[in-house]
Amino acid sequence: MSTLLGLLSGISLLIGAFFCVVGAIGLLRMPDVYTRMQAASVIETLGAGFILLGLLLHAGLSLAAVKLLMIALLIFFASPTASHALARSALLRGVKPALADGEEGPSKP
């Protein structure tokens, strides 16, 4: 049973690590602020989620598991708030989203 839990924990950690690196590559290569924000949100949802799940399986039933749940709760509430504030602030500052030819941006932020 413990080997099965260890295997699942390792797989979750690897999936989370993969999504973190993918999100960081997206953060580096995407063309404008809003798409970069979208790429970075992969790190905060899938990457953090799978890494915390892996650590949770690693920790078992203990105080560390409760702390990990608290960290997951914090990330899942705080990171959408930060992304929303960032996108709204960028739009109010007049940063235009990069669009394809022939499309129009939002008239009012």
Place this chain on the structure above:
Amino acid sequence: MLAAATLALIVTVALALARAALGPTVFDRLQAVNTIGTCAMLLLAVMGFLNGRPDFLDLALVYGLLNIIGVIAVLRFLRQGDLGAPGVPRR
């Protein structure tokens, strides 16, 4: 696996740091800083388990709280101060 996750998180922080150095607008830099903060939280948690000391989770929790407060504070400052791009009319 814990070591692999640590390595991947370090690579993530390095790439986000490159974006923070390159980023044309201040919002790119802020997004990169926010990502680095999230990765530092995860890194603290993983390193705690890697060293067999899960007490580091408390530090990760405090780091996350400070991270969100820092990002929101800088955004408020951007809205009301003038740290943004020069030439943009203030709202």
